[in-house]
Amino acid sequence: MPAFLRPIIDRFRSPAAPASGPPAFALLMTLLLFAVVNAFRHPPHLLDVLDQSTGGATKNVKFVDDLFLKLTANGNILLRFKNFDYSHDDLQPRATFEYIRASYAVYPKRVYVADDATLIPQAYTGDPFPGFDPAPDWIDQHHIIGLVTAEQATNGTTRYYEIPREKL
């Protein structure tokens, strides 16, 4: 043990040193200072952090829920994403999050982007959705009532439009 540390450590180790003594007090106050500064620093930014991780989709959760619940009121739907530039950092997470959140909101109804044998990869970049053009039999078997297209407009907004089952 380095000699210069011995008095300090002896001071700590001494059975006579009360817990309320200056070293203990200093240690505890330092700990609390760490905790207080850190704890108050973080939460105001939490929603921003969450929002970034889903490409800004968190602000639209209620919109996505309401929209897809309405679209699947009478059956399942097909979903396509159009004009999404997946090289853009935000768009891949946004499209995938919308698919995931819509799937969650409408269950036990279904939002299909592929058939059940097609793997949707857990990717963070690139287009995760393969082209899907189902046969009429498949559409009947899966009670599809329409095709919904989410189209990325040039101004950054997303437009949704639906083609009913009869016109597919």
Place this chain on the structure above:
Amino acid sequence: MPLLCTAAYGGLMFFVGYVLLCLFAGRERRPLCEVCGVSGLLGGAAVPFILFWLSLVGVVPSRAVLVFIFLAALAALYPLHRFRGIVKPAWTATRPTKSDWLLLPSLALIVWSIYTVAALAYKYPLIEWDAVSTWGFKAKVFSLTPISGLHDFFHDYSLNFSHLDYPLLVPFLTAGEYAALGEVNDTLGKSGILFLYGCYAIFIYASVRPLLPRCAVGAVTALAVSAPMVLRWAGQGTADMPLAVFYAGSALYLTRWIVGGTTGDAWLAAFFSAACFFTKNEGLALAVINLITAAAFGWAARPRPRFFRELGITSLATLFLLLPWIIFRHSLPHIDENYPGHLNLATITGNLNRLPYLLDRFNEWMFHDPDSNYIWQLALGALLLGLCTRASAAAWVLFFLLLAQLAAYLLAYLITPMPLGDLVFVTMKRLLLHALPAAVLIFAYSISKILPNCDNAASTAAAKS
């Protein structure tokens, strides 16, 4: 009404946990705060286990099922009381000391942290990506259909986003909350995890209390529960906080058992290891690390034959507890992230060039990022100071556990088939969150050797052991 249902569900978990505590540690006297904290954690793991088993035989979580679980636990308490004895909470309050006023700011910070986590959890529905896709989605599915009727769901590759072969503790914890509420409500559905977070605060206090003076215990608890990375994840509905909480339980009781604890400690360590296994894939590695640590340090333990007999029995019991999940998981397709399938020498050696990048990221997020409340620095500093004085055996066991855990995570990054940079960015902080309780306990055990516990002679004796 929703508040009442949520409170009733918390009460059920607490009661089931207490019955389990009596089963594991009957006739032992344990401090009141430990009984409260551990009962909550045990129940938070046990109720999802029971709901999973019932779902396997076609029973969907409902209020009737929760009442049945309560009555079964009540019925089990009588024979336990008659033949084994129940755990009696020991009131270990000591006379106040001059330093006790320091508890007040700590307590304020703990309450504020719990309020912050709860406020963030209840302000929004499930918005965190993994919370929706991996945990919340399956919770909703299980609350509507039993697992026995979900063959098509588990073999639908287009639902791969939900990680269909992932462990199911958190989905069933949430499905239980939905059952108590009588509806699927993904805002209130996070209450089960918040319950675990609250119990974690009590548990950390109880774990550290025998080692340090009351005011120091308050400060350490405040450090553990108010770290920004904890506030960030505890209320979002992901499985990271539950895994951290169960791992804290397994690490503490494993350490106590190794350094001379009771058979009850062995059972608690085993049960929490099983809970880790059933919470996240990382839990598999943690359970194996616990087993290896027990076997490695067991050679130095007191009556060695008895220690290894207890190790064998508790390991077999853990395996038996997990068997339904292991068999069920074996029947599922491992379609995307099959880490065990990539664990081979060729993959490891082929990816060794990732090592400098990974070590750099670990260094950056452990030692240059304040989100952990500087707990890593404090733990290492206290351990080194302990090394200069009288290093606590318990601190070294915990340090071994921590190193093994970090090494396992490093290995996972080495073999992952996912894009490394993206994966590290998304997951590394959460992995460090799992390890945080071990660092907190290392810090507490290390400073217990240099900060005398003057307000409780019995506690000082416990610390010296």
